Amino acid sequence: MSQDVEWMTDAACAETSPDTFFPNQSESTEPAKRICAGCPVAGQCLDYALANEFFDGVYGGLSPNQRRRLAGKSAPITLTLETRAESAETSRGEP
Numbered sequence: 001m002s003q004d005v006e007w008m009t010d011a012a013c014a015e016t017s018p019d020t021f022f023p024n025q026s027e028s029t030e031p032a033k034r035i036c037a038g039c040p041v042a043g044q045c046l047d048y049a050l051a052n053e054f055f056d057g058v059y060g061g062l063s064p065n066q067r068r069r070l071a072g073k074s075a076p077i078t079l080t081l082e083t084r085a086e087s088a089e090t091s092r093g094e095p
């Protein structure tokens with residue numbers, strides 16, 4: 001399978017520690033999402049993550065659970081701080 005990945009050269013996260021985008025369960029995804037918010041290739045990044053079924057880490061400004069929902073995949077059974085926060089956001093009608 002060949003995929004165009006030239007967009008990665010314009011990634012806002014190119015100079016950022018990967019740890020920011022793969023926080024552990026007790027850490028927030030918000031720092032990564034803030035970087036993604038200013039990324040000129042966020043759309044390509046999200047498409048790439050969905051096409052390759054990457055459900056770890058932040059891609060395209062979305063958390064793994066947000067991408068799972070977008071892809072119609074079930075969320076993990078284990079509730080983490082992140083999923084609890086997202087559940088609270090969803091119940092308030094936020095994306």
Ligand code: SF4
Binds near residue numbers: 043058
């Ligand atoms: S959208 Fe976020 S994860 Fe994707 S390339 Fe841009 S900064 Fe990196």
